[in-house]
Amino acid sequence: MKKTSNINYEEFLNIGFIQTNLNEKLAWFNSATGNWSIPMSTAAQSKMIQEIQQGFCDVVNYSNKPQFIILPELTLPIPNEKTLEMLCLASKSIVIAGFDFVQGKKGIQNKAVIMVPNQWPLQIRSRHVSKYYIGKTHFSIPEKDLFKAIGQSEEPDQAMYLFHANVYGTVGIAICSDFFDLERFVIYRGKIQHLLVISHNQDTESYYFLAEAISRIVFCNVIICNTGFYGDSIAFSPYSDSYKRYVYRHKGQDLFATQVVKLPVRG
Amino acid sequence: MIESTILGIGALLACLLSRDFGLPAYWNTDGHQRAWLNLIYTKLKTSHISSLTKQLLDSIFSKRNKETDLLNLFFPEKEYEFFEDTLIDPPKIITLKNLSDFIVASQKVLKSYRLNIQDNLPRQLIPVSLKQLTQQYQPYKDEEDQQH
Numbered sequence: 001m002k003k004t005s006n007i008n009y010e011e012f013l014n015i016g017f018i019q020t021n022l023n024e025k026l027a028w029f030n031s032a033t034g035n036w037s038i039p040m041s042t043a044a045q046s047k048m049i050q051e052i053q054q055g056f057c058d059v060v061n062y063s064n065k066p067q068f069i070i071l072p073e074l075t076l077p078i079p080n081e082k083t084l085e086m087l088c089l090a091s092k093s094i095v096i097a098g099f100d101f102v103q104g105k106k107g108i109q110n111k112a113v114i115m116v117p118n119q120w121p122l123q124i125r126s127r128h129v130s131k132y133y134i135g136k137t138h139f140s141i142p143e144k145d146l147f148k149a150i151g152q153s154e155e156p157d158q159a160m161y162l163f164h165a166n167v168y169g170t171v172g173i174a175i176c177s178d179f180f181d182l183e184r185f186v187i188y189r190g191k192i193q194h195l196l197v198i199s200h201n202q203d204t205e206s207y208y209f210l211a212e213a214i215s216r217i218v219f220c221n222v223i224i225c226n227t228g229f230y231g232d233s234i235a236f237s238p239y240s241d242s243y244k245r246y247v248y249r250h251k252g253q254d255l256f257a258t259q260v261v262k263l264p265v266r267g
Numbered sequence: 268m269i270e271s272t273i274l275g276i277g278a279l280l281a282c283l284l285s286r287d288f289g290l291p292a293y294w295n296t297d298g299h300q301r302a303w304l305n306l307i308y309t310k311l312k313t314s315h316i317s318s319l320t321k322q323l324l325d326s327i328f329s330k331r332n333k334e335t336d337l338l339n340l341f342f343p344e345k346e347y348e349f350f351e352d353t354l355i356d357p358p359k360i361i362t363l364k365n366l367s368d369f370i371v372a373s374q375k376v377l378k379s380y381r382l383n384i385q386d387n388l389p390r391q392l393i394p395v396s397l398k399q400l401t402q403q404y405q406p407y408k409d410e411e412d413q414q415h
Contacts, residue, residue: 094397114397114400116397116400116401117401118401118402119401119402120397120401130400130401131312132395132400133312133313134315157315158390158391159315159391159392159393160390160391160392160393161315161392161393161394161395162380162392162393162394162395163395163396163397164318164394164395164396164397164398164406165397165398166396166397166398171397182384183382183384183385183390186382186384187380187382187390187392188392
C-alpha cells in the first residue's frame with residue numbers, strides 16, 4: 001500500500017456517548033405468557049426513545065461539539081428510525097446506533113445504522129441524512145439462546161467495514177461480540193485510528209481488558225459504548241503517558257449517562 | 268445508444284449487488300425512466316457497497332450529469348458562461364472504456380482488502396467514505412493515499 005498521506009488530520013476527535021439503559025427482561029420477555037419475543041415491547045420502545053432524546057439534549061449542550069455520537073447496541077426501536085434522523089440533523093454530527101433485532105429473510109439480524117448529515121463536519125444546518133447499515137458477524141451465546149427460545153436462527157453479516165472520515169482519521173466499527181473477532185484486527189491493523197464498539201454486554205470487565213490489549217495491538221483508540229444496564233463505557237487511547245490512557249470509563253450499573261470525550265487523531 | 272447500454276449495465280450491477288433481479292416498476296413507464304433514476308438507491312438501501320462502487324453507480328444514475336449534458340444541448344452557442352457547479356458531481360461516464368476503467372479500479376481496491384485466514388474462508392473489508400455519504404460524490408478526489 002502506498003503511504004503518502006496528504007491529509008491534514010485534526011488534532012482531536014470529539015465523541016459523544018449516550019449510554020441508554022435497557023433491561024432485556026423489559027424489552028424481550030413477556031411475563032404474562034412467559035415467552036421471549038422480538039421486537040422489543042412498547043414500554044421498552046417508549047423508554048428508549050425518551051432516553052435517546054434526553055441524551056441528545058445533553059450531548060449537544062457540552063462546550064466541545066461531538067463529531068460522532070454513539071449509542072449502544074440494541075437501542076433504537078425499528079419504528080423510531082425517523083426520530084433519530086431528525087435528532088441527527090439537529091445535532092449536526094454522525095450518529096451510530098444499534099437497532100433492535102430485525103427479522104431478516106433467513107433469520108434474525110442484529111444491525112447498526114450510521115447516519116451522516118449532508119453538511120458534516122461543518123456546523124451548518126443539513127437538509128438530509130444518508131444512512132449506511134452494517135450487520136453483526138458473530139453472535140454471542142445469550143443471543144443464540146434467545147433466538148432458540150423464539151424458534152429462529154441468526155443471520156450473520158460477513159462483511160467488515162472501514163469508514164474514512166477524512167480529517168478525523170479512519171474508523172472501524174464492531175458490534176458487541178465482533179470485538180472478539182481476531183481476523184477483524186488482523187485486517188484493521190495499521191489502517192484505523194479509532195475503533196468504535198457498540199455493545200450490550202454483561203461481562204464488562206473482560207471488555208475492559210480487551211480494550212487495552214486491542215488498543216496496543218492495533219494501535220488505535222478503542223471506544224466502547226455499552227448499555228447503561230450493565231454500565232462500563234470505555235474510551236482508551238494509546239498515549240505514551242500512562243496517566244492519559246484512560247480517557248473515559250463509566251462504571252456502575254443501571255445508569256443513564258452522557259459524556260463527550262476528546263481523542264487524539266494525529267500521530 | 269451507448270448511454271442506454273451504460274444504464275443497462277448499471278442496472279445489472281445494482282441487481283447483482285442487491286442479489287435481487289426485481290427492478291423498480293416505475294421504470295416500465297415509457298418516457299419516465301430518467302425521471303425515476305434515483306429509485307435505484309431504495310433498492311440498494313441495505314446492500315454493502317464500497318465507496319468506489321457507489322461512485323460508479325452515482326455517475327450512472329446521476330440526474331445532475333444528465334442535466335449538465337442537456338444544458339449544453341439547449342444552449343449550444345456560448346454567448347454567456349455558466350457558473351461551474353459540477354465540482355462535487357459524480358465523474359462522467361461517456362464511453363464503455365470509461366465504465367470498465369471504473370469497474371476495474373473498484374475491484375482492485377476490494378481485492379486488496381480481502382483476506383483468508385481461518386478455514387480459508389474469505390473475509391471482505393469494505394472501505395466506505397463518510398464524505399461521500401454527505402454531499403460529495405467523488406470521495407477520494409483530494410486524498411490519494413486511500414486510492415492505493
